[in-house]
Amino acid sequence: MRASTVRDRDAGLAGLSLHTPALPGTRLPRRALLVISVCLVLAVPAIDHVTPPYVHLAPTLFVAAAITATFASALVTAMIGVGAVAAEIVAALDRGTLTTEEVIVKLMALVVLSGCMVMFCHLRERYERDLMRVRSISKATQRVVLRPLPERSGPVSIASAYHAAEADTDLGGDLYAVTRTADSTRVLIGDVRGKGLASISETAIMLEAFRASARLRTSPQKMVADLEESIRWGTAEFSGAGVDAGERFVTAVVVDIPDDEPVVRLVSRGHPPPLLLHDGKASPLQVSQPAPPFGLGDLDSYTVEAFPFEMGDLLLLYTDGLTEARNLERTFYPLAQRVAAWSDRDPQALVQKIAADLGEYVPGALCDDMAVIAIRREEPPAAGAASLVFEAVSEGCRPSG
Incomplete structure (x- = not known):
């Protein structure tokens, strides 16, 4: 009858904790999603270097920031956001379009999106900490009463x-x-x-x-x-x-x-x-x-x-x-x-x-x-x-x- 206890597992890459509580069996998918985000950030400048001028992969950097925010901590999300902005700048420098209006707008939008995702993760982490405290108090109360x-x-x-x-x-x-x-x-x-x-x-x-x-x-x-x-x-x-x-x-x-x-x-x-x-x-x-x-x-x-x-x-x-x-x-x-x-x-x-x-x-x-x-x-x-x-x-x- 009792509901199954939700386990808190921390998964990470390069020693960084994702910090978000995970249900049993979800640790590997979250690591895989983080790897995908990192690969997107690294791959965009390299692929842009060899693709024709009319092919732009920069919009996929928005996807990397958004995916990371769904499961990772605010710190990891911020790092992916910074990496995405850096990747956009590198790709624009390589094409010589860094000062164009289109690239400036994309950079501003990416910075705003990354900032919003980091704030979202911060609020979610605070809510999760509050929820864990409430659950801990509830269990302690039950054991006493x-x-x-x-x-x-x-x-x-x-x-x-x-x-x-x-x-x-x-x-x-x-x-x-x-x-x-x-x-x-x-x-x-x-x-x-x-x-x-x-x-x-x-x-x-x-x-x-x-x-x-x-x-x-x-x-x-x-x-x-x-x-x-x-x-x-x-x-x-x-x-x-x-x-x-x-x-x-x-x-x-x-x-x-x-x-x-x-x-x-x-x-x-x-x-x-x-x-x-x-x-x-x-x-x-x-x-x-x-x-x-x-x-x-x-x-x-x-x-x-x-x-x-x-x-x-x-x-x-x-x-x-x-x-x-x-x-x-x-x-x-x-x-x-x-x-x-x-x-x-x-x-x-x-x-x-x-x-x-x-x-x-x-x-x-x-x-x-x-x-x-x-x-x-x-x-x-x-x-x-x-x-x-x-x-x-x-x-x-x-x-x-």
Whole structure:
């Protein structure tokens, strides 16, 4: 789901960097284009020397400057421009036409064009540096706010995928987190009203409140109450002028998976129901008393309900960016029907299959944030291993070994 990372590669000639970020596999074509530009600059005076007086190749020097500006740095473009002007002067001196009106006009036009191309390259480089800084900040923010989920937590294995709808960012309005208590694994998945960077404050509030509650080892009931209180405080604190705090809320599912019981306990706050994959079937875990989203309900307006979650079962948590994705016929993505046939896969394979299938189903890019988590109950780890997993997940990192 994630967009592939664009690699920055510098290609050069005679030790000069072209400096423009390139997609993998484009380094050789750019070198070839630079060689073409250099050859044009060198070839024009030589060919003009042997061609008839009525044949003029000087206009091709404009092409050399324009081609170089499409991919090279401002420095390289300036050097090609200077070389093109010098080549025009050499060719005119050889023909004895340097002081003619036609050659003077061509020289002035070539100087102006080269100057414009250099300015264009300078502005492009500045934009690219700004974009790289924004991407770097976005990735750093994601690592702090939306930490990678562990592959293993207690008796469950975990895989996840995340897609931010807003371009050039890896963080949006969807959120997820996994924490450990002394005897259970807790999972949060949610969707902040709105999408993209504008929803980061609520995302950060929810995730930090969830992690803090786990550190304090509170009960699931107390955790949900803490989340409600935190999101209310956050929306009131960070709502700008003219923004109604009551219009800002978070739909979420809070899941508690005890180590020693084949059940999953969950609280649903206006969020799509999780899917339980068992024996080739995908069953939505519908709570009997749905509660309003966080920020709109009371501190005790929820119930914790338990559902069977046996060895080998898969639990799929997701946001509506997945189920509301549409194909060319404007039909929603049929998640339950698709994943029922993939219930025998491990979490990582299931997430990868969903990602590939969604990519084929939806034309173009997704227009909404999307998050998905697959969880499978495994054999419980040994006591020492369980302690290691607990410490590693509490610190937000992946256990070694």
